Structures are given as C-alpha cells and as structure tokens.
Amino acid sequence: MTSTDLRKLRPDQWDEWYANLELAFGGVPESPEERETWRALTEFERAIAAWDDGRIVGTAGSFSFRLSVPGGAVVPTAGVTAVSVAATHRRRGVLSAMMRRQLDDVRAAGEPLAILVASEPAIYGRFGYGIASRQLRAEIDTSRVRLTVPPDADGVRLREADPTAVLDACEALYARLVPGRPGMLRRLPGWERLGVLDPESRREGASPRRCVLAEVDGELRGYARFAVRPEWDVAGPKGTVVLHDLEALDPAAYGALWRFLWGIDLTSTLQVGPRPVDDPWQHMVDDARRCGVRFRDSLHLRPVEVGAALAARRYAAPVDVVLEVEDAFCPWNSGRWRLTGDASGAECVRTEAPAGLALTVGDLGAAYLGDTSLTALAGTGRVRELRSGALAEAAGAFSWPVAPWLPHGF
Known part of the structure; x- marks a missing residue:
C-alpha cells in the first residue's frame, strides 16, 4: 500500500x-x-x-x-x-x-448514490460501480435516408439564435425534462455553461457552435445546438452537421428540429451523439442501416447506501423481495435487504428473512436505473435466484419504460 x-x-x-x-x-x-x-x-x-x-x-x-x-x-x-x-x-x-x-x-x-463516467470501464467494477446507462451515437447519410416527422411539425417556427444569448431559456426547458428520464442531472448554477463551451481546439474543423429554437405561438418548445463541418470533393459539397444537444417538449418540436438538421445546405452527413438509446428518430427513418448506429457504456453507478438508494426510486411493478447484497468495498451495505414497492413508493430495510436473490452491489448499480436487466445478469451467473419466482418479480419491477441517459460528461 x-x-x-x-x-x-x-x-x-x-x-x-x-x-x-x-x-x-x-x-x-x-x-x-x-x-x-x-x-x-x-x-x-x-x-x-x-x-x-x-x-x-x-x-x-x-x-x-x-x-x-x-x-x-x-x-x-x-x-x-x-x-x-x-x-x-x-x-x-x-x-x-x-x-x-x-x-x-x-x-x-x-x-445514497455515486456516479461516474469511466475513461477505462475495467477500472471501477472493483469499487462497486456497475454500468447503469448506455448512449447512442450515429453517423447518418442524410442524402440517402429519408426522415418522416409528425404532421404538426409544420406548425413549429424555427429560428436561429446566439447560443449564449438564449442559454437561460434553453436551460429552463432542459430542467422541465429532467424528472421524466432517469440518469439526467438537475444542473446547479454554472453547469449550463457546458452547453456553450466551444473552444476552437475541440471543433475538429467545424464551425463555432450554433443554436436553433423551436417555438409555437412564441413559446419555446425545443432547441438544438450544432455545428457544421464543411467539406468538398470533385463531385461537390459533402459537409457534416455535428449535433451537440437537442431537447424538445413534444413530438412536433422534436420532429421539426430533426428535419432542420437533416436539410442543412451543402451537407450529406449528420453526426449524432451522445443520445438516449431509445431516441425516437430511429423510428422516423426509412433505412436504419445507413444510420451507422452504435452503442457504448455511459453512466457508471454504485449505491453508497443500499437502503436509501432503493427506497428513492419507483418500480414498474409491485415487488416484495429480499436481496442478499455483497459489497466488499463498502461493507455496511452487505447483508439482506427487504425491498417492497411499486409505482407509488418504496421501502428498503434490513431483514433476517431468507433471501430471494443474491447479487453484488455493482450488479445492483447496473440494474438501478432500469437499463440493465436482472435477468440478463442472472444469465452470467452473477445474480442468483434463491427463491423461485424472485428473479422474474424483481426484473420486472426494476425495468422502466424510458431508457436512462446522461446528457453530458463531467
């Protein structure tokens, strides 16, 4: 040592x-x-x-x-x-x-929770962190892939604005979306500056960051921050649109923003990411194969206090299960915990009752936001069912209809 x-x-x-x-x-x-x-x-x-x-x-x-x-x-x-x-x-x-x-x-x-974004994912498992969310990236051939947007996207007004000048309005819209998707951060003052942090050394030949607003009857309904990397060859222009951020309150604004990005003059590629793995644009394209979609790990999470962490979230189905948790690095978490809960609330307390599932704190962290299935982890042998039916019950409860997503690193 x-x-x-x-x-x-x-x-x-x-x-x-x-x-x-x-x-x-x-x-x-x-x-x-x-x-x-x-x-x-x-x-x-x-x-x-x-x-x-x-x-x-x-x-x-x-x-x-x-x-x-x-x-x-x-x-x-x-x-x-x-x-x-x-x-x-x-x-x-x-x-x-x-x-x-x-x-x-x-x-x-x-x-009750600790999170990180790992430069090398292999490092942090031994300290109890599990991969709790993933991110999507894509490189879309917009010259060959067609996009279909909701009909009411035609009623959305788009206008370009200086990213810094509209930063407060965009941040207020972002804050409205945070409770609806696990894994997002409620940003404290100062953190909104990341959205407009744009040093030339990071642009890789692209333009300064730009911003387009989506409005309906004068109300902000969405925004996108992006840049354009111009490129030409003997056949003509083949520039790239680099999407940094896109947030929207409804399908109409969301569709209008994507259509705008798709149609920027002198470009034929849209570089996307990081985005949620369930991002709806994937169901608006006519040829997913030409979108170059790929996934990677994003947020790593570990429960610091198992009882408080499990009681803080809600569950997709009723659950009453005893978890035998192994946590070598934070031994105060080791032992049996009875989790009871549903969509309205939850409780997680120490118990001497027989366990239904046995797992490590890292696997609990991986499943915590609903992205990683306890059933999949059981397939590796790392989650063990000790009571018949406990795995299906817990796996259904820990799932969530919206994929978790971390919008930016830290």
Whole structure:
C-alpha cells in the first residue's frame, strides 16, 4: 500500500492538481476557456490530492449532483470526477486509497448514490460501480435516408439564435425534462455553461457552435445546438452537421428540429451523439442501416447506501423481495435487504428473512436505473435466484419504460 498523504485540495493548489490530471490523460493542455470553466465548477471541499515527497501524484473529486431516478425523484448523488494517478505511482494503492476516502466522505454527506463516467470501464467494477446507462451515437447519410416527422411539425417556427444569448431559456426547458428520464442531472448554477463551451481546439474543423429554437405561438418548445463541418470533393459539397444537444417538449418540436438538421445546405452527413438509446428518430427513418448506429457504456453507478438508494426510486411493478447484497468495498451495505414497492413508493430495510436473490452491489448499480436487466445478469451467473419466482418479480419491477441517459460528461 502507498505511503502517500491524502489531503483536501486548496484553491491555490488547483493549477498543479489540474496539470497532473491533464498529464494523466495524455499531457495536452486544455484551452484557457475549458480550464476556467472547470476551475469555477470545482468543489474544493470535495476534491482530493494525493501527495508524495512534496508533489501531487493523484487526483480525485466529486460534484454535488442531483440525479433523476425511475419515478421522477431527483436524488442527492456524488458525481465522481478528475480521477488520476501519476504513471510513476501506479500499483501502489493510490487509487484504492482515494476511492476509500471518497466513498466514506460521500456516505458521511448523506448521498445514497455515486456516479461516474469511466475513461477505462475495467477500472471501477472493483469499487462497486456497475454500468447503469448506455448512449447512442450515429453517423447518418442524410442524402440517402429519408426522415418522416409528425404532421404538426409544420406548425413549429424555427429560428436561429446566439447560443449564449438564449442559454437561460434553453436551460429552463432542459430542467422541465429532467424528472421524466432517469440518469439526467438537475444542473446547479454554472453547469449550463457546458452547453456553450466551444473552444476552437475541440471543433475538429467545424464551425463555432450554433443554436436553433423551436417555438409555437412564441413559446419555446425545443432547441438544438450544432455545428457544421464543411467539406468538398470533385463531385461537390459533402459537409457534416455535428449535433451537440437537442431537447424538445413534444413530438412536433422534436420532429421539426430533426428535419432542420437533416436539410442543412451543402451537407450529406449528420453526426449524432451522445443520445438516449431509445431516441425516437430511429423510428422516423426509412433505412436504419445507413444510420451507422452504435452503442457504448455511459453512466457508471454504485449505491453508497443500499437502503436509501432503493427506497428513492419507483418500480414498474409491485415487488416484495429480499436481496442478499455483497459489497466488499463498502461493507455496511452487505447483508439482506427487504425491498417492497411499486409505482407509488418504496421501502428498503434490513431483514433476517431468507433471501430471494443474491447479487453484488455493482450488479445492483447496473440494474438501478432500469437499463440493465436482472435477468440478463442472472444469465452470467452473477445474480442468483434463491427463491423461485424472485428473479422474474424483481426484473420486472426494476425495468422502466424510458431508457436512462446522461446528457453530458463531467
């Protein structure tokens, strides 16, 4: 184990701390705009630095998030971020020490969930995180794929606007959507700036970020933020539309925005992502094969307090099951928990009753938002049915009709 010293980060140490993080992720410095944004968002009381011989060799932090869960509740959640260990200090227990300190602090703060976006998914399973949501990306040949939108999309007025000038209105619309989809974040002040963070170094030849609004009778019903990457060959233009964000309150606005993106002059490709895996545009196209759809992991989640976490969400069907939970890294979660609940509410308490299912806390985290089926996990042998019928009951209850989705990283 390491002999490094873990300390809370002081504001005057941020530059060194962040430089270590940049070095761990390849050593290319971020733009001043990006650094200023992330410094402003840093919660210093939640940031950790690992020190050895007077220099920082490890970094970790978390944000005070509110995560939407099945049923519409928005739950206090630690958003784990900025995790790195210097190449000179690998395999010396630095990461484990930081994760131990961090989860103890999260528990003390009364946050029942912790989430992260993994640069390397293989790392975090041993600390109890499971893959709780996925994201969709696509590269659509708009010159050959036709899009059919709802008829009332013709009644939606579209207009371009400066992304920064309409940021508050777009953020208010986004906030209305958060309870309806698990995995979304209720953003605290300052986080809305991510939607317009647009350093030239990240554009890859595309234009500055643009914004189009969808309005009905003067009311904002949706928006899209995008850029255009122009390209030409001997046959003519073949530019790409790069979609960054799209939110809409109804099918008409949603369809009008997608039709707009589909038809931008001098382009033949629409680059999409990340989007929810159940994004409706997939059912509006006439040739899904030419849309280049692909999926990858997104949000990794671990229950920090199993009882509070399971009681916070709602369930798609009535459930009354005893779970035997294994949690080697946070042993306070290990043992049997009786979960009772339905679409109106839930309770999860300690019990001595016989267990119906046995699973690890990571598998519980994977199933928590409704994206990963307990039945699928049982097929791997990781979830074990101890009472006949318990698996089908729990799997049906943990499912959810709307796919979870994390709109952006952190």
